[in-house]
Every structure is written in C-alpha cells, then in structure tokens.
Amino acid sequence: APSLPPGLRFFPCYIDAQAQAALVEEIRSVVRAAPLYRPQMPRSGKPLSVRMTNCGPLGWVTDRQHGYRYQPNHPETGLPWPPIPPDLLELWKSLAPAAPPPEACLVNVYGPEAKMGLHQDKDEATFAAPVLSVSLGDEALFRIGGSERGGPTVSFRLRSGDVLLMDGESRLAFHGIDRIYGGTAALLRQPGRINLTLRRVTPF
Ligand code: MD3
Ligand code: FE
Numbered sequence: 001a002p003s004l005p006p007g008l009r010f011f012p013c014y015i016d017a018q019a020q021a022a023l024v025e026e027i028r029s030v031v032r033a034a035p036l037y038r039p040q041m042p043r044s045g046k047p048l049s050v051r052m053t054n055c056g057p058l059g060w061v062t063d064r065q066h067g068y069r070y071q072p073n074h075p076e077t078g079l080p081w082p083p084i085p086p087d088l089l090e091l092w093k094s095l096a097p098a099a100p101p102p103e104a105c106l107v108n109v110y111g112p113e114a115k116m117g118l119h120q121d122k123d124e125a126t127f128a129a130p131v132l133s134v135s136l137g138d139e140a141l142f143r144i145g146g147s148e149r150g151g152p153t154v155s156f157r158l159r160s161g162d163v164l165l166m167d168g169e170s171r172l173a174f175h176g177i178d179r180i181y182g183g184t185a186a187l188l189r190q191p192g193r194i195n196l197t198l199r200r201v202t203p204f
Helices: 017-033 086-095 168-172
Strands: 008-011 051-055 059-061 069-071 104-110 116-119 131-137 139-144 154-158 163-166 175-181 193-199
Touching: 017 051, 017 086, 017 104, 017 131, 017 193, 051 059, 059 104, 086 131, 086 163, 086 193, 139 193
Parallel strands: none
Antiparallel strands: 008 163, 051 104, 059 069, 104 193, 116 175, 131 163, 131 193, 139 154, 139 175
C-alpha cells in the first residue's frame, strides 16, 4: 500500500473466506431484525447512495430533520438494534485490546453505483477509542487524507476480508469511498459491497 497516514493500520486479507461467509450470514440476520433503510442528508434531505442499518446498543442514523446522530432504536421500526455478533466483538478485542467495548456497528451496503464522499467521523462523544472497519464483497476504491479538508489524500483498494483500524491521528482523518468495482467478488448474492464499522460512541 502507499504510505498510510500515521495511526492507520491496514490488515489485508485478515478474515478468511469461511469467516467472511459466516459474517455475511450474521449480517443477513441483523438485516432481518433491523431492515436496511436509505439515510438522508441533514437539511437537503438528499438520500445517500449507501443503504444502512446497525447493530449494538447504539446506531448511527441521519435524516433531513434531525441530521447525523446515534440512537438506540431503528428509525423506521422503532425497535432496539440487534446485538453485535460475537465474532465482531472478538475481532475488536484482538485488534484493540486496550479499548473499551464498541457500542455501535454500522452496516453500510453499497450497490455497484454507490459511493461515500470524503468526510470525518465526528458524531461520537469520544474520539479516544479507535474505529475498526471490515470490508466484504466487491472491491472498493478507498481514499484517506489528513484531518483538514483539502489536504493531500492517498487511495487504495479495499478487498473482501480486509480490516482497517483507525487509531490516534488517523481517527479524525477525512476518508471516503470513490467507487465500487462491481462483480470483483463472489461472496454476496448480488454485486456490491458491505462495510462494517465498529465504534465506541460514549466515554468509558
Ligand atoms: C478513517 N465507511 O461508515 S470504511 C463510515 O467503506 C465510513 O463504508 C466507509 O467511512 C465504508 O463512516 C469507509 C473505513 C473507515 C471507516 C471509518 C474511519 C475509515 C476511517 C474513521 C476515521 C478515519
Ligand atoms: Fe467514515
């Protein structure tokens, strides 16, 4: 990979094919309990191209009226989010042993045309813990810069089974997904990509 921002740790092919398939089944179960919904940008109400759901005590949501936030319930069903699958909690413990347990697992589902613009993750009430991300399915072109908008960025592909840990300085780096390479993986039933992002939201 190109020279990565300080604090960003990249674990290519960290999750083997069997564990990836097991994770996909876990996520199908999460989606049955907490259906994917289409988040909206604050104020404009413009829909994101990525569909989302969550598991864990808190979930990240956004809509036109209330904007970006964490809440304990699904925005459409009103039900509590389902629990984070144990294998994801184990992954967090392995890669972030000093961090308090994650409270939110955001499930991002990308079709081949979906993308995510450059942004910072700063809706959490604490930035002390790292963020851990798991890629499943089709390859994606990931871009990351520094903590100031407009600075230099580096791009690289994220593939199924890759794990990223954003710690220290990289925790507030601008990042996004520029494109999905539809049909590059056979893990999912349809072309597309799933990203799982585990976060601590409240101070420990
Ligand atoms: C760098 N997700 O959910 S994962 C997000 O692939 C998000 O769905 C992208 O950005 C996705 O907020 C990128 C890699 C990632 C996740 C969180 C980060 C990189 C990060 C937080 C801080 C810095
Ligand atoms: Fe992000």
